[in-house]
Amino acid sequence: MASIFSSSIGRKFAMALSAFFLMVFLLQHFAINILSVFSPDSFNEVSHFMGTFWAVQFLLQPILIFGVVFHFIMGFVLEIKNNKSRAVSYAKNKGSANSTWMSRNMIWSGGFILIFIVIHFIDFWIPEINTKYIVGDMSGLHNGEFRYYEELREKFVPIWRVGLYCLGFVFLALHLLHGFNSAFQSVGANNKYTNGLKGFGKVYAIGIPVGFIFIALFHHFTH
Amino acid sequence: MNLTLKIWRQKGANDKGKIVDYAVSEVSPDMSFLEMLDVLNQDLIEKGEEPVAFDHDCREGICGMCSMFVNGQAHGPDSMVTVCQLHMRSFNDGDTIYIEPWRATAFPVIKDLIVDRTAFDRIQHAGGFISVNTSGNTQDANAIPIEKANADAAFDAATCIGCGACVASCKNSSAMLFVSAKVSQFALLPQGQVEATDRVLNMVKQMDEEGFGNCTNTGACEVECPKGISLENIARMNREYLKASLKG
Numbered sequence: 001m002a003s004i005f006s007s008s009i010g011r012k013f014a015m016a017l018s019a020f021f022l023m024v025f026l027l028q029h030f031a032i033n034i035l036s037v038f039s040p041d042s043f044n045e046v047s048h049f050m051g052t053f054w055a056v057q058f059l060l061q062p063i064l065i066f067g068v069v070f071h072f073i074m075g076f077v078l079e080i081k082n083n084k085s086r087a088v089s090y091a092k093n094k095g096s097a098n099s100t101w102m103s104r105n106m107i108w109s110g111g112f113i114l115i116f117i118v119i120h121f122i123d124f125w126i127p128e129i130n131t132k133y134i135v136g137d138m139s140g141l142h143n144g145e146f147r148y149y150e151e152l153r154e155k156f157v158p159i160w161r162v163g164l165y166c167l168g169f170v171f172l173a174l175h176l177l178h179g180f181n182s183a184f185q186s187v188g189a190n191n192k193y194t195n196g197l198k199g200f201g202k203v204y205a206i207g208i209p210v211g212f213i214f215i216a217l218f219h220h221f222t223h
Numbered sequence: 224m225n226l227t228l229k230i231w232r233q234k235g236a237n238d239k240g241k242i243v244d245y246a247v248s249e250v251s252p253d254m255s256f257l258e259m260l261d262v263l264n265q266d267l268i269e270k271g272e273e274p275v276a277f278d279h280d281c282r283e284g285i286c287g288m289c290s291m292f293v294n295g296q297a298h299g300p301d302s303m304v305t306v307c308q309l310h311m312r313s314f315n316d317g318d319t320i321y322i323e324p325w326r327a328t329a330f331p332v333i334k335d336l337i338v339d340r341t342a343f344d345r346i347q348h349a350g351g352f353i354s355v356n357t358s359g360n361t362q363d364a365n366a367i368p369i370e371k372a373n374a375d376a377a378f379d380a381a382t383c384i385g386c387g388a389c390v391a392s393c394k395n396s397s398a399m400l401f402v403s404a405k406v407s408q409f410a411l412l413p414q415g416q417v418e419a420t421d422r423v424l425n426m427v428k429q430m431d432e433e434g435f436g437n438c439t440n441t442g443a444c445e446v447e448c449p450k451g452i453s454l455e456n457i458a459r460m461n462r463e464y465l466k467a468s469l470k471g
């Protein structure tokens with residue numbers, strides 16, 4: 001049991017499990033963000049709940065941060081190991097003949113997502129933490145009203161941020177197009193449902209990022 | 224057909240090696256790829272040059288010896304064939320063809336196109352067997368009935384010839400397809416159950432020690448495998464491994 005996470009298959013499991021966790025988180029994040037398009041009030045209420053409920057803040061949030069950091073570190077560790085496994089490369093290698101571009105470039109799509117997440121943290125998360133825990137304002141109010149919706153709208157005014165946001169989600173889509181089904185294969189789920197799952201995986205991989213992009217563009221153009 | 228060959232030449236394990244260009248003429252489209260190399264070698268011998276060393280034995284897709292990366296693909300452009308089963312009709316007159324050995328740290332080059340694949344043997348020794356007492360009391364093979372679906376899947380897994388094309392094609396040089404085929408052929412049969420736990424743990428341990436990379440499910444192995452070994456085997460091995468780790 002101890003050796004499981006040092007073995008190649010154990011690490012594969014670990015990558016897949018953290019991926020599942022992150023994919024569920026992503027869905028949850030999307031579900032909340034899309035409220036901002038349809039119902040600003042609900043968006044405010046849910047945001048306030050997520051931002052102040054202790055279990056979310058002190059239990060789920062640390063797990064999430066751990067999941068993100070773990071997935072990235074493990075991804076880079078595996079990439080380094082894999083590069084060492086072929087010290088001399090081929091003079092001619094036709095990767096496109098047997099695998100998708102997405103599957104061969106997870107480190108690149110993942111790397112860009114990492115850059116995006118770091119910027120996203122600095123941009124959204126740190127100011128939030130600052131207001132709540134440094135300034136100590138847990139009310140979620142600004143001029144007597146919930147501030148979340150208006151803050152979100154403000155964030156999407158500058159075009160550079162919208163552009164960066166969209167780019168980040170393009171890389172996320174590329175990453176998920178391989179990653180979604182790869183995670184299932186890693187935990188040993190390859191059976192009669194696999195084809196159906198592949199279809200669902202494509203819908204998820206494209207649908208969620210497109211949804212996030214839609215939200216950003218919506219707020220940019222309706223502000 | 225007239226062809227330009229770009230072949231990896233390496234005098235020995237410690238030589239640096241390089242790609243050398245050769246022109247071959249009068250190649251018949253009906254020749255097999257290895258016959259075409261025989262023609263080239265005959266030429267080289269007549270000129271007093273060192274012939275190109277390459278592995279081969281059966282020349283009919285059974286032994287798995289002919290490990291060549293042709294034009295950027297393991298066993299060349301055709302699917303479900305080894306390079307000895309590849310014919311020159313798959314190429315055109317005037318083509319330039321790259322011929323390289325399998326590239327993987329765990330498969331070091333011995334000479335030219337020949338690589339050392341004993342890493343596979345060591346993985347097999349670690350668990351790719353069943354222990355049966357055969358001294359005089361051999362059981363009838365049909366004494367244990369086996370479900371058709373399992374028998375078929377075990378048989379499919381057992382068709383792996385250990386050629387190493389999976390490792391050569393994988394961007395990570397992972398040996399998972401090979402090992403999973405060897406694990407699966409026993410995991411699916413009652414005869415393989417006795418040693419099932421140790422088998423998968425030991426074979427994966429040996430695989431990792433040999434320096435093969437980590438599988439990232441690109442699926443390149445399945446596409447390039449001359450025997451059509453499926454990724455389902457890798458999923459099965461992952462399940463077997465998890466089961467065994469929780470038990471062991």
Ligand code: SF4
Pocket residue numbers: 287382383384385386387388389390400401404444447448449450451452
């Ligand atoms: S799994 Fe396929 S490609 Fe790999 S060694 Fe076996 S036959 Fe060759």
Ligand code: FES
Pocket residue numbers: 278279280281282283284285286287288289305306307308
């Ligand atoms: S020489 Fe035996 S498989 Fe090609």
